Amino acid sequence: MQRVKNTIRTALHSLGFLFCCMTTAAAAGPSSTNIFAPQSPQAKSIFNFSIFVLTIVGIIFAVVSTLLVYSILKFRARTTSANGEPAQVYGSTQIELAWTIIPILIVVVLFMATARMLHAIQDAPMPASAVEVTVIGHQFWWEYRYPQLGVVAANELHIPVSDPAHPTPTFLQLLSADTDHSFWIPELAGKTDLVPNHPNRMWMDPERTGIFLGQCAQYCGTQHAKMLLRVSVDTPEDFAQWIREQQRPAVAEERVAAGKRVFETTACINCHAIKGTVANGRFGPDLTHLMSRTTIAAGAAVNTPENLRLWIQNPDAIKRGSLMPAMQLSDSDLDALMGYLETLR
């Protein structure tokens, strides 16, 4: 029996591996969003647990569907015996008892395993070495605040890699500024919703560095589809370096003063903040280090000068229904503004 179980386990593992291959082959990008390609102890334990559950339901499926197929084939009406009815059987208490008790036992086993695993993940204590990040979901972008470090970032989350010997997991406090959202990086952890007036908590402890993708999983409005997630797992040194850069206020270069003036005298400052200037809006992403990001519009477009220009003039072309208004700037103002934004590193 143990052997059979192991064989099935191996078979299912290879099925999972097949999924991994399918996506890694398809995804030329940084990473996949495959739940069968876990990259953190938490995601791995969920993966192993899924294999356990899949094994049980797989066995149930095999047994029941075999019975079904057998009874359909064996007891099909044959033309020769078309006349007369088969023996009329009304039931059997012993059989009823058997197929009641066995499922009860299966449910007990499954429940025990579930309760243990969910307690271990959900009620995990936060170690002193943890990095804390407050994630605030907005229609349709992500705000990240590092309260211990005084950093405000948007859409691209940076967290340190967690060495199993000296774990530095990241604990996320999940808030929402408007509707429900859900934070989901399949390779790092299960998802947790961001519900207004209902702070939630989740944690991740990635084992390897790299870019991890995901997106908002809870329908939050028109542009739910383009509320993408991008997590950069950095080495401790890179992470410290990134934090240092993010802590700095924006550099104000004299040659782009005209662009800065455009920013400060138009509606930009109603929603956006740039540290070290008068702009302190909170409705849109903090732009102090805009150029340190790979993407704009919560991952909807790559952060190139052309895209940024289009985004400012006609956001609907990139993300129709986003709350960023078309700014209607003159060409000269737009040139000046672009010059200024490109200095925000």
Place this chain on the structure above:
Amino acid sequence: MSSNAITIPGIRVEGKPWVDTLHEWVTTVDHKRLGILYIVYGLLFLVVGGVEALIIRIQLMHSHNNFVSPQVFNRMFTMHGTTMIFFMVMPILFGFANYLVPLMIGARDMAFPRLNAFSFWLTAFGGLLLYFSFVGGSGLYGAGNAPDVGWWAYAPLGARAFSPGHSSDYWTLSLLVSGFGSIGTGINIIATILCMRCPGMKLGRMPLLVWLYLVMGGMILIVITPLSAAQIMLLIDRYLGGHFFDTQAGGSAVLWMHFFWIFGHPEVYVLVIPAFGFLSEIIPVFSRKPIFGYPAMVAASVAIGLVSTSVWAHHMFTVGMNSYANSFFAITTMAVGIPTGIKIFNWIGTMWGGRIQFKVPMLFCIAFLFQFLIAGLTGIIQASVPVDWQLSLSYFVVAHFHYVIVGAIVFAVFGAFYYWYPKLTGRMLSERLGKWHFWLFLIGFHLTFDVMHIPGLLGMPRRIYTYEPGRGWDTLNLIVSIGAVIQAVAILVFVWNLIVSYFKGAKAGNDPWDAWTLEWSTSSPPAAYNFATVPVVASRRPLWDLKHPEDPDSQYE
């Protein structure tokens, strides 16, 4: 019992003006006519909801598709879900309840014929209210503004800040109005079953379909009420300055989720329980054996009804309930699997040792058994909370519940159509077209919903109008969409079959399937009074007793 209807449903008297016919149908209180009205109404919305599904699938055929705008896409999935649950499946099931329950228990009408008509018209106008939002959603500002809040309308998306205009009001009012219709029907079904049975028809002799409709009626009373309450609270929030769900003013989004899902999950069982009933009638007849373990089947049905009202928050494993609440809803959810498993085993037990005839109704039931088995098992996977943290809100869930609603419920409903159409119309549905319908629908179903699990495993969330290339979702979604088109073709074959067979189908006679329950003892279609003399029964299979006087069931029960 209706006193004014003497005409026979389905048969037009030559030379009568069409206005008279229309007037008769609109004012009818006859349970059979109301049943047919419900069914035809549900079929219309099957087509409407199906078109919405096709729009969704065309948009998702490949990444970054621009077939419809995000706004239109969001309206489509909202309307598709609301339509299919409230105005397709429910009316069709109510229609069969109306038509069959009195016939099966030897009654001449439902307990409250006028309430019956009232309930139907509430449901009918509820659906029209929902679709009026396409025209009146933005009031004077223009047309084309159906609700886009999803069929759960999670707070605060339904609040005025996020749903300006009236589109979500039409959604609210439509569910409120049709909800009252459902409650009326629920009361009517319970009263009919408890009070109108013919002599000899003890509770323990009722056909299983009747038992299951009794359970469904009870569940409707329990689950529709919280939904109606929540809709009224939402209206208070929107128009009277309430703050139940207004999170900007301290309201609770989680409260809405509880209200919605204490309706929403048992609702799935409200829909699937009559489907169980169809199987429990069709499988014995085409296996030529009585149902295996009748008492166990009744007990399991009641148990499912009870336990299913305590599982709702398994839709909320990701919203941050504490680990004790999560554990509770995990075990209740898994526990539903036990009586459900008992039912599947008993259906197999019924076929075991029988002489199975693969007529079209039976084909749909056999497909149901496989698909419901898979749907139940993917349900168990999701009841395992940590796994659900990955699967919840993904396309895996979408595939899972379509497996239940299409793979199980809709398949059973199609089986019921082929089985009882002769009784409703007096004519057989074409067996040849029926097989085309079955195989096309089966292939389309599996292409769509088997494959749809995989993008969920690969991280594709539900309710997105488009997706990024390079995540391995493109090909899978294309296959899913192709399957949807095949299903649509199958539905066209079905509708064609319904129409053609009505005029040209073979005459059915009273009892084309050599069946055993009372509805087959009267003419097809039955006269307005159903039975010339009220029948008296002595066992669960009164017609078996008549056909086999040498070996009647009444000897053993």
